[in-house]
Amino acid sequence: MSDTGVAGNVLDVEKIRKDFPILSQSVRGKPLIYLDNAATTHKPISVIERVRNFDAEKYGTVRRGTYKLSEHATQLYEEVRQKVADFMGAEKKGEIVFTSGTTQAINLVAHSFGKRFVNEGDEIVISNIEHHANIVPWQVLCEERGAKLKVIPVDDDGELVMEEYEKLLSPKTRMVAVNHVSNALGTINPIKEITQKAHAVGARVLIDGAQSTPHIKLDVRDIDCDFYTFSGHKMYGPSGIGGVYGKMELWEEMPPYVTGGDMIMQVTLEKTTYAKPPARFEAGTPPITQVMGLGAAIDYLNEIGMDKIADYENSLLEYGTRLFKEIEGVRIIGNARRKASIISFFSDSAHPHDMVHFLDQDGIACRGGHHCAQPTMIRYGVPATTRASMAFYNKPEELDALAESVQKCIRIFS
Numbered sequence: 375m376s377d378t379g380v381a382g383n384v385l386d387v388e389k390i391r392k393d394f395p396i397l398s399q400s401v402r403g404k405p406l407i408y409l410d411n412a413a414t415t416h417k418p419i420s421v422i423e424r425v426r427n428f429d430a431e432k433y434g435t436v437r438r439g440t441y442k443l444s445e446h447a448t449q450l451y452e453e454v455r456q457k458v459a460d461f462m463g464a465e466k467k468g469e470i471v472f473t474s475g476t477t478q479a480i481n482l483v484a485h486s487f488g489k490r491f492v493n494e495g496d497e498i499v500i501s502n503i504e505h506h507a508n509i510v511p512w513q514v515l516c517e518e519r520g521a522k523l524k525v526i527p528v529d530d531d532g533e534l535v536m537e538e539y540e541k542l543l544s545p546k547t548r549m550v551a552v553n554h555v556s557n558a559l560g561t562i563n564p565i566k567e568i569t570q571k572a573h574a575v576g577a578r579v580l581i582d583g584a585q586s587t588p589h590i591k592l593d594v595r596d597i598d599c600d601f602y603t604f605s606g607h608k609m610y611g612p613s614g615i616g617g618v619y620g621k622m623e624l625w626e627e628m629p630p631y632v633t634g635g636d637m638i639m640q641v642t643l644e645k646t647t648y649a650k651p652p653a654r655f656e657a658g659t660p661p662i663t664q665v666m667g668l669g670a671a672i673d674y675l676n677e678i679g680m681d682k683i684a685d686y687e688n689s690l691l692e693y694g695t696r697l698f699k700e701i702e703g704v705r706i707i708g709n710a711r712r713k714a715s716i717i718s719f720f721s722d723s724a725h726p727h728d729m730v731h732f733l734d735q736d737g738i739a740c741r742g743g744h745h746c747a748q749p750t751m752i753r754y755g756v757p758a759t760t761r762a763s764m765a766f767y768n769k770p771e772e773l774d775a776l777a778e779s780v781q782k783c784i785r786i787f788s
């Protein structure tokens with residue numbers, strides 16, 4: 375432990391930072407302090423190199439060519455599917471469907487599961503602290519199918535009110551869709567308990583894992599959820615690739631969402647039969663290169679170890695929270711007992727948009743806004759927040775610099 379209390383003995387952060395070329399640059403004459411990792415993360419050189427090497431030497435179409443390049447690319451593509459399955463704790467690699475990210479993954483499940491299993495009078499349960507990606511697809515589904523959307527309330531600290539959740543459940547509930555980690559508050563939701571309670575009334579469960587996959591060691595079989603989504607660009611991989619784990623028995627019963635090439639068994643002009651999952655849900659040429667980058671990102675995370683990442687980031691979060699609690703005129707939005715890597719805050723002195731502009735002058739990249747979670751902002755009576763979201767390459771000194779810049783901003787704007 376350093377005198378900041380941050381577990382520097384867990385990870386060699388200086389060594390890790392050398393793996394991320396972008397972090398060594400200066401912004402406006404100051405060293406870049408990157409604290410917008412909940413929006414997107416940076417890539418280690420191993421990801422950049424894997425992508426470059428694949429494109430330079432191995433690129434080919436997948437699942438259709440019968441020549442060497444294509445066969446090898448297909449093999450590498452399927453190896454990444456296995457890697458993702460292992461990373462998430464899935465039983466079979468075919469339970470992983472690649473999508474462009476979490477948004478597309480939730481749309482796929484809402485559309486396809488909804489078409490097959492949701493009817494008039496049925497109910498879908500979400501929470502008050504979801505990203506728009508886990509709200510709008512369910513609203514659209516409810517409108518289309520004549521179903522009803524129910525919302526789990528959240529308390530003043532940012533924790534879901536579990537007694538109220540239980541009251542929302544009934545035999546009419548078809549799906550419970552909640553995030554594992556809230557992108558606006560950092561709350562870690564009790565997803566295992568949420569899943570058990572949903573299953574007890576016969577409902578299925580989708581976990582939006584966009585913010586958890588980079589921070590928490592996963593075991594989807596232990597959680598027992600029915601679907602679990604992720605985004606590669608939040609896990610140190612490329613943008614344009616992500617996916618969703620789903621139980622095979624469900625995928626097998628679900629109709630396709632996007633249709634076209636590659637998702638078929640046979641097409642005649644009269645009728646089409648569909649391929650088995652996961653191909654049924656991966657129409658068209660997939661983002662082949664991005665899949666390779668995702669594979670490299672998972673290798674990188676595995677090499678460091680998700681347990682170590684969680685330990686280090688937890689101590690960083692504790693340190694940052696202590697700093698922010700001492701800043702006069704700042705209110706942390708989201709004080710759940712279990713949180714991951716996010717400090718969201720508000721000051722009456724400076725609007726978050728002004729605040730992040732000010733921080734940028736000090737080379738600090740933070741996000742100010744509603745974080746695609748407007749219902750969360752409404753719940754806490756703020757128009758927006760400033761959000762510092764950390765990764766394992768961040769250092770306690772960077773949080774010191776952030777706190778100092780925030781204090782300077784408040785002084786000037788007051």
Ligand code: PLP
Pocket residue numbers: 412413474475476477478505507508553555556557582584585605616
């Ligand atoms: N869900 C959560 C909790 C998120 O934080 C995000 C992105 O910020 C998304 C879903 C959407 O992810 P993507 O933009 O990668 O599709």
